[in-house]
Amino acid sequence: MAGRRTLTIIKPDAFGAGNAGNIVALLEKQGFAVKAARVMHMTTAQAGAFYEVHAARPFYGELVEFMTSGPCMPLILEKDDAVASLRTAIGATDPAEAAEGTVRKLYAESKGKNAIHASDSDENAAREARFFFAEADVIA
């Protein structure tokens, strides 16, 4: 059965533009509940480790640089079928291909500066949640 929790990050472009509140409101309107949240400015080591799966990709350096360019906002969100629901809500990686009403269609600039991250599996959601939050930071 699909899990009810996922991990998202409002990325430095969207956070820096003052769109964090709008994005959280949009997701809450779609039924996501916030179970944990923080704001932080990731170090190169943190961003490098978080995106280690992409280490061999040509955009890895650019991605780590972008994710460390300013503060971001990781959150744990809850909803039925959380991972798939959030992937639908954020839209395609490239905002030019994102569906109307999605976070990336509304707030992303480009494939690199694309406003938001969302976990792509239940396993990664659990791993990514642990990356940013201690058990005591997450509400029941």
Ligand SMILES: Nc1ncnc2c1ncn2[C@@H]1O[C@H](COP(=O)(O)OP(=O)(O)OP(=O)(O)O)[C@@H](O)[C@H]1O
């Ligand atoms: N061609 C590219 N140029 C620059 N950055 C890219 C490119 N492709 C992907 N990225 C960056 O790497 C991130 C991870 O890429 P991936 O293919 O996993 O997309 P995604 O699953 O939609 O994004 P995310 O993992 O952030 O939710 C993208 O969100 C984007 O910020």
